[in-house]
Each structure stands twice: as structure tokens, then as C-alpha cells.
Amino acid sequence: MPHHPPRSPRRALAALAAVGAMLAAGCAGEAVSVGPDRAAAASSAEAPGTRLTTPVLSARRAPELLRAAITGQRLHDALTPLLAEAPPSSCLVVSAGGRVLLEKDPDTPVVPASTLKLLTGVAALETLDPGSHLTTTVQARQAPRDGVIDGDLYLIGGGDPLLTTDGYKVTFENPGQLSNDFGQLADRIAAAGVREIRGGIVGDESRYDQERWIPTWPQRYQREGYVGPLSALMVNDGSTGLSLAPNEPARFRRPGEPALLAAETLRTLLEDRGVRVAGAPSIGSAPAGATVIATLESPPVWDLVGEMIADSDNTTAELLVKELGVATRGEGTTRAGLDAIATELAQLGLPAAGIELRDGSGLDPQDRVTCSLLVAALDRAGPDSVLGRSLPVAGRSGTLRKRMRDTPAEGRVRAKTGTLAEVNALAGFVETDSGATLTFAYVINGPDQPRGLLPLDELATALVTAPGGPPVEHLAPRPVGT
Incomplete structure (x- = not known):
């Protein structure tokens, strides 16, 4: 809807009063040229035995404006x-x-x-696209054989700001706040038949840059938890204290390296599901042409x-900004x-x-x-x-x-x-x-x-x-x- 220029109510009333005064003084004499609708009203007024109760150019002819x-x-x-x-x-x-x-x-x-x-x-x-999703993807160089991935498993961030575990949800001020259960991704990896990973979990946050904080933000935002350290791969708003016990409330939390924490959290969740992971978590980029093992979609953009x-x-606001940068530039x-x-x-x-x-x-x-x-x-x-x-x-x-x-x-x-x-x-x-x-x-x-x-x-x-x-x-x- 177009924006209308500001109009003072006092000016509007004054203008309507002026129009009314003009009409009261001038409508009784000369004929007025009008369009078809007005002409119909005028001809009705000229019919024998009828008259216009409201003058043609009365302020009442614009009741919405008057109201x-x-x-x-x-x-x-x-x-x-x-x-x-x-x-x-x-x-x-x-x-x-x-x-x-x-x-x-x-x-x-x-x-x-x-x-x-x-x-x-x-x-x-x-x-x-309001109905589209931001997808977190897990890939490997090769598909698993007999349940074994012979190398690293790559956890690729898609910009989902709502990935959480049960241990973090208890900190929400609003218990009904929307979130996306990161444990579902571990479930899907296990459901794909993966029982062992002979490498480690590699966190890939390359969709966005690695600027964690807006340079002009006050430093206190980092320690007071107003926003997480920004990354395309974030779980629990990039907070420490949860990656080794994701479903237990963390007494001490602070901002950490979000992609590394996400990789470590996935390693813990997989081990909880009986999947052995040999290597340590790390940060890197997934190789071209890798095989998709599992995915987890965010809620739709409108949500x-x-x-x-x-x-x-x-945090959601700032990751949406970065996603707008991906979409447009x-x-x-x-x-x-x-x-x-x-x-x-x-x-x-x-x-x-x-x-x-x-x-x-x-x-x-x-x-x-x-x-x-x-x-x-x-x-x-x-x-x-x-x-x-x-x-x-x-x-x-x-x-x-x-x-x-x-x-x-x-x-x-x-x-x-x-x-x-x-x-x-x-x-x-x-x-x-x-x-x-x-x-x-x-x-x-x-x-x-x-x-x-x-x-x-x-x-x-x-x-x-x-x-x-x-x-x-x-x-x-x-x-x-x-």
C-alpha cells in the first residue's frame, strides 16, 4: 500500500470547513459542471417535486475523509x-x-x-521464498559401506538459526519459542545405516562469512548473551557448555566457535545413538561431489x-540478513x-x-x-x-x-x-x-x-x-x- 503524505487532523478539518463555507455561499446560484454520477444526482434534483438535501460539493460527498x-x-x-x-x-x-x-x-x-x-x-x-527452508546437510566423500564411512563426515551449515538441543531449550524465556531439534539430524544419520565413522566430524560454515559480531556493537553484547557468535553453522546459539552433554542444562555458558561446537555436538549425539566416531571434531570445507548422507530442514522462512x-x-535477524546477501549478491x-x-x-x-x-x-x-x-x-x-x-x-x-x-x-x-x-x-x-x-x-x-x-x-x-x-x-x- 503506498504511503500517504502526513496530513494534520487540524488542517484536514480546516480544509473541510472552508469547503463547506464556500459551498454554503456559492451553490445556490450558478450551475456547476459535474461528471456522470454527479450529473445523475443533479438531474434528480431538477425533477419536479425533488431537491438535493446535500449540496453536490458538500464535505459529506467525501465521508471517509470527513470521518x-x-x-x-x-x-x-x-x-x-x-x-x-x-x-x-x-x-x-x-x-x-x-x-x-x-x-x-x-x-x-x-x-x-x-x-x-x-x-x-x-x-x-x-x-x-517464504515457504523455502535453510538446510543443514551431512556429506561424506563416499557412501557408507557395511555401515562404515571410511573418512570424515562433513556437517554443512545452511544458515538455520534455530538448531537446538534439549539442554539449551530450558533457557528460553518463552517456553513456546520455536526451535529445530538438532538431534533429528543424528537420528537420520543413524537411520541411513551409519554405524562407524573412521574420520572425524568436520564443520563447514562456508555459506556465510566468519564475522561473528558487528564491529559497532557494544562489547557487552558478547558477554551478556544478546546475540550468538554469527555463523552459517550454529547449534544452541554457538554457546559452550553443551557440546559434550547436549541434553543437560549447562550451568556455565559463553560464546564459542559455533562451527566447531556444532561438529562436537553432532559427534556426541551420534555416539549416544551407538555410532562410533574415531576422529576429533574440526572446521573445514566439504569436498566437491561428496555424497549426501542426511539433511535437516529449518522451519520455513515465514516461520x-x-x-x-x-x-x-x-541471532535469527542477523542470519536472515546474511541469507539475504546470499540471495541477492x-x-x-x-x-x-x-x-x-x-x-x-x-x-x-x-x-x-x-x-x-x-x-x-x-x-x-x-x-x-x-x-x-x-x-x-x-x-x-x-x-x-x-x-x-x-x-x-x-x-x-x-x-x-x-x-x-x-x-x-x-x-x-x-x-x-x-x-x-x-x-x-x-x-x-x-x-x-x-x-x-x-x-x-x-x-x-x-x-x-x-x-x-x-x-x-x-x-x-x-x-x-x-x-x-x-x-x-x-x-x-x-x-x-x-
Whole structure:
């Protein structure tokens, strides 16, 4: 859906009032040239015994515009006290059906935090095949003979960000978070008849580059577990402490070498299934023409995007960026992927002026987007799209499951959260008491965050309960009188 230029509700009401005044003064005299529909109405008015109750050029001839203007004014009046508390470096846009109803600095670039994942999701769903999978593959130089692989077994990463074992799943804040059981791959190798590997397990992460961390990220992200060390071959987000006991919770975890840890984890899982592995795990590249022994597909791309949005998974976001680089430029790099996002936003006609992308997760404090762009991206997708259905639901799911409980917003606000040291953000959809669906983005920047998350939740709740415009049928042209 194209982005409409911002329109102040006060300006819209003033324009409608001016049109009404003009019509009241001028419609009684001279004839007006009109199109076929208007001509039919005019001829009806000229028939004996009939008259137009509503002038041809009345504001009532555009009831949707009139209703939007009234709704915008009522929203403005209801939300002004909340906006007065927002720091200067913040932005807000509220729209209905693509028409802006309320705005504050809509085109000012701000730090978006994790609301940036909305743009990564849009680009991934538009550029990649949403129903496709990222496949982890196991190969050997030759097919097994009598259950024996006479050499190394190659574990080739396909970019799946959700490979996990039971020992890691227990750490999820959301117990229902989507994951992909890495043990299935060991099951399939054993099911292929492999009983012995006379070499070792070699981890191949060559699909993407080996840049583990975005250079501009704060160092604390590495030790605090915000994101894993990025690789095309990752199990358990590249965490140590699990590779020798994958299904046991690890007391101490830290970022490690993801491809090597994945190879060691597979070795452990195979031995647990009675498959002997003679050699040590290592990192390398699979030889050309090797034989496929087993594969494990990721959930489809639309589910990867959904998991990224619902649980604000930074690792998933960054691996999707690298996959976008592979798809558009043949380069599994962050830079290529970010260029793909910017290109896709431009091709979709979204208002991307002034944005700066350093990553795809929103972790980087140098990222910049606008509220106009966030709302335009949401409006284009719509609440019933993959993106819209993936959004956390207030009081019920994802990163909003503990927020806005027992308020009018519970179950009626679906939005992406965003939080950094000096950033709080919320962007998504609201189902209002009046039956409308509103799109909104509210991003607060600055050290003086007013009362933590409350302004965001208060705004979302106010949108649910804010008075809407009168029904369209009350604003439409009146029937022809007699």
C-alpha cells in the first residue's frame, strides 16, 4: 500500500470547513459542471417535486475523509497529555487505512531498537521464498559401506538459526519459542545405516562469512548473551557448555566457535545413538561431489521471520540478513544483506529517506529509521499478513505476554517491542473500541525515559479506547428530498 503524505487532523478539518463555507455561499446560484454520477444526482434534483438535501460539493460527498479528520482530531485531543511527556527526540505516527491520523516528528530519524526487525522481516518475506527452508546437510566423500564411512563426515551449515538441543531449550524465556531439534539430524544419520565413522566430524560454515559480531556493537553484547557468535553453522546459539552433554542444562555458558561446537555436538549425539566416531571434531570445507548422507530442514522462512518478530531473536535477524546477501549478491555478509534490505524498501516505494542500517536486529545504537517508515511497512503488510500475525499480543504472547495484562489493550494490541539503554519503542496494530484497526509506531529516544515502558503501554491502551469518528453512514450524503 503506498504511503500517504502526513496530513494534520487540524488542517484536514480546516480544509473541510472552508469547503463547506464556500459551498454554503456559492451553490445556490450558478450551475456547476459535474461528471456522470454527479450529473445523475443533479438531474434528480431538477425533477419536479425533488431537491438535493446535500449540496453536490458538500464535505459529506467525501465521508471517509470527513470521518478520518474527525477521528484524527479526537485522537489528538485524547493523546496530547501523553505526548507532552515524550522526550524531544521521539516520534509517533498513527494511521488508519494508510491515512495518517496523528503524528509527531514522523520523518525524524531515531534509534529504533528491535522495531528494526520489522524491516528485516519485510525484506526477507519479499526477497526470499517464504515457504523455502535453510538446510543443514551431512556429506561424506563416499557412501557408507557395511555401515562404515571410511573418512570424515562433513556437517554443512545452511544458515538455520534455530538448531537446538534439549539442554539449551530450558533457557528460553518463552517456553513456546520455536526451535529445530538438532538431534533429528543424528537420528537420520543413524537411520541411513551409519554405524562407524573412521574420520572425524568436520564443520563447514562456508555459506556465510566468519564475522561473528558487528564491529559497532557494544562489547557487552558478547558477554551478556544478546546475540550468538554469527555463523552459517550454529547449534544452541554457538554457546559452550553443551557440546559434550547436549541434553543437560549447562550451568556455565559463553560464546564459542559455533562451527566447531556444532561438529562436537553432532559427534556426541551420534555416539549416544551407538555410532562410533574415531576422529576429533574440526572446521573445514566439504569436498566437491561428496555424497549426501542426511539433511535437516529449518522451519520455513515465514516461520523464521515469525520467531524473530515474536521473540525478538537477534541471532535469527542477523542470519536472515546474511541469507539475504546470499540471495541477492551471492555473498553471505551483513553488508550485502543490509544493501538488500535498503534496495527492497526502495522498490516497495516505502519512505526510506534518512535511514541508516548497521545490522538487522536493531542492536546497534547507530541504526536510524523513522516512524513514517515503520508505519508504512506495517500498513503495506497489513494485520493479517505473516508479519502482522507474528507480532506479540498484549498480555498473551511473545515479548508482550507480560505487558498490558488486565487492561483494555490485552488481546487487542499486536506490536513489536524495542528496548535499548536509551530507547523504548512499540510499533504495530490496534483494534479499537469503535471497531477500527489503527497502525502505529511510537519510538522514544534519550536518557530521560519517562516512567520506563509506561508511556508506550499507555499510548497503546489509549488508542484502543480513544473515541473514533462517527459511523460513515452518518456522514454520507443525505437522501434526495421531495
